[in-house]
Amino acid sequence: MNAIEMKSITKRFGSLIANNNIDFTLKKGSIHALLGENGAGKTTLMNQLFGLSVADEGSILIEGEPINLEHSPQESMQRGIGMVHQHFMLIKNMSVISNIMLANEDENFPLLNPKLTKKKIIKLSEKYHLNVNPNAIIENLSVGQQQRVEILAALYKETNTLILDEPTAVLTPEEVDDLFIILRELKESGKSIVIITHHLNEIMDIADEVTVLRNGNLIGTYLINEKTSTQELSRLMVGRDVLFDFKKQNEPKVEKILEVKNLIYSSNSVKQVNDISFYIKKGEIFAIAGVDGNGQKELCDTIVGLNKMDSGKIYLKNYDISNTKVKYRIKNGISYIPQDRQKSGLVMNWSISDNLILKTYERKPIANGIFVSNIKAQEQASRMIDKYNIKSQNSSDKANQLSGGNQQKVILAREMDRGPALLIASHPTRGLDVGAMEYVRNQMLELRNNGGSVLLVSADLEEIFQIADRIAVIFKGQFMGILKPDCGIAKLGRLMAGLNEGERSE
Ligand SMILES: Nc1ncnc2c1ncn2[C@@H]1O[C@H](COP(=O)(O)OP(=O)(O)O)[C@@H](O)[C@H]1O
Ligand SMILES: [Mg+2]
Known part of the structure; x- marks a missing residue:
């Protein structure tokens, strides 16, 4: 008997078909990956199983017994289903x-x-090596620990089937390894698991089977074995071959766009940015590699002017901008894709088009004197939606109605479309699927090839090696060295871990 059978599931949102006649079968005691680009319909499918959303058509069997399409999450929990959502539901x-x-x-x-409850938490935590302290306050826990609390909560009621919606998106590589150990253990004990992810090597690593969705359609269900390749999976997911083959045209110019000298910024009396100096040339991608939380965010925020520096100098095109306002820096050619996009990148309850023109509305052709032209603004927004392939039903939809990847494209479109002199991009492809990732990297490269400059902060070394001209490694607020992309991953890794070999090459 199968743990779950979903048959001919169709779900519409207005004119959009989020799930088109989907069949999905989860075998007992197996790990089944659900793969698809952002907006493919993965969360929607699982929400209908868990009872968060009602299918328009189809049928659902849990352990062979039908369940009403209009069932509640409480009912699915009683029938042994637990779900860990993409955005945690814990009260901090x-x-x-x-x-x-x-x-x-x-x-x-x-x-x-x-x-x-405490007894049971301890028992579950020990059984599955979740390592959860029942008395801990949520906000004091790391993201990885919070996720384990979510898993524990989902397992709490005799759960047989666990659904995890993009659990690895928020985790470091080591935390992903730990999670997979837990998932294997759950599988050993007979539980059935659905894991949503678009990381292909994770699927190869953990899943027994994979179901691929594209644009609301079922592409197929495949066994994971020696014959499966990530290339094949990405082709199934995107519908074409994805080529991570980037061409850098011409060398960076001599001219410096940005120069940072002896920059120090501290908060809570810790030097988050500790005497950093570097420059970025015109037509250059300068990357900062490092483990998260080593001062990357503080450095970017200080360059943009969101943080007030303690000391040092920042020059933009040879002008000293050290003491200027954020608005001045933006006006003079800096664009910023911040790390925390939902908090500081978008106004979530504004429309997509308002978000797209957020920074340009004061300029021509949209504003003529004090009059803001709605028609011009709409035209500009539609053009950007087209160009950057932002998938929405309507440009008047609110930003919070978009999928995460498409929210990201809105910020990207807004920040890149101005043709910035300097784009500061903090983890621009984090959480994106391969198709969108390829697109974003190409956009940065195109900006570079056309004479723009990029300060790229990324934890993805593959990305850095693909497109950067020079790579700085940051550790505890300091640059450990500035390297060329042919330096090799081992050397970069050592510097990221804070092991200085006493050299500094350019
Ligand atoms: N509550 C909703 N209202 C309107 N459209 C929605 C809603 N939820 C999802 N969608 C749309 O349905 C499609 C599938 O979304 P989703 O299932 O979240 O995709 P995935 O999880 O694969 O990224 C997307 O185009 C999304 O915008
Ligand atoms: Mg989703």
């Missing part, structure tokens, strides 16, 4: 115990006993 200032009690309360279990 509450303990693990309180969160788990809250998540599992319903009319059948109205008052959970804290002592028993």
Whole structure:
């Protein structure tokens, strides 16, 4: 008997068909990956299984027994299904115990006993090596730990089937390894797992089977074995061959676009940026490699002017901009794709088009004197939606109605379309699927080839090696060295770990 059978599932949102006649079967005791680009319909399919969204057509069987398409999440939990969502549902200032009690309360279990809950948490945590402290307050936990709390909450009620929506998107490589150990253990104990991801090597690593969706359509379900290749999977997912083959045309110019001298920025009396000096030439991609949290964000925010530096100098095209406002720096050619896009990149309850023209509305041709032309603004927004392939139903949709990847494209379109002298891009492809990733990297390269400059902060070394002209390695707020892309990954890795070999090459 199968753990789950979804048959001919169709789900429409207005005129958009998010799931078109999809069949999906999860075998008992297996790990089944759900693969597809952003917007392919993966979350929608799983939401209908979990009871967060109602299918328009089709049928769903859980362990061979049908369930009403209009069932609630409580009902699916009672039938042994647990789901870990892409955005965590935990309440930050509450303990693990309180969160788990809250998540599992319903009319059948109205008052959970804290002592028993704690016991059960400890038992589950030990059984699956989740390493969760029941008394910890959520906001004091790392993202990886919070995710394990979510998994524990999902397992709490005799769960047989666990759904994980892009669980690895927020994790470091080591945390992904830890998660996979847990998933294998769950599988060993007979649980069935659906994992949504668009990382192909993760699928090769963990999954028994993969189902591929594209644009709401089922492409197929395939066994993962020696014959499966990531190339084949990416072709199935994107519908064409994805080529990570980037061509750098002509060398960077001599002219310096940005120069940073002895920059120091501290917060909480820690030097987050500790005496950093470098320059970026016209037509150059300068990358900063490093483990997250070593000062990358603070450095970018300081260059843009969001942080007030303690000391040092910043020159943009030879002008000292050290003490200028953010607005001045943007006006003079700096574009910024921040790390935390939902918080600082987009106004989530504004429309897509308003977000697209957020920084240009004060300029011609949209503004003529004090009058803002709505028609011109709409024209510009439509052109950008087209060019950057932003998938939405309507440009008047709110930004929070877009998938994560498409939100990212909105920011990218806005920041790149101005033809900036300097684009500061912080993890521009994090969380994107391969097709979009290829696109974004090509856009940065095109900007470079046309004489623009890029400051690229990335934790993805493959990306850095593909497109950077020079690579700085940051560790604890300092540059450990500035290297050429032919330096080799081993050397870069050593510098990222803070092992200085006492040399500095350019
Ligand atoms: N609540 C909703 N209202 C309108 N459209 C939606 C809603 N949820 C998802 N969509 C649309 O359905 C499509 C599939 O979305 P989703 O299932 O989230 O994709 P995935 O998880 O594969 O990235 C997208 O085009 C998305 O914009
Ligand atoms: Mg999704």
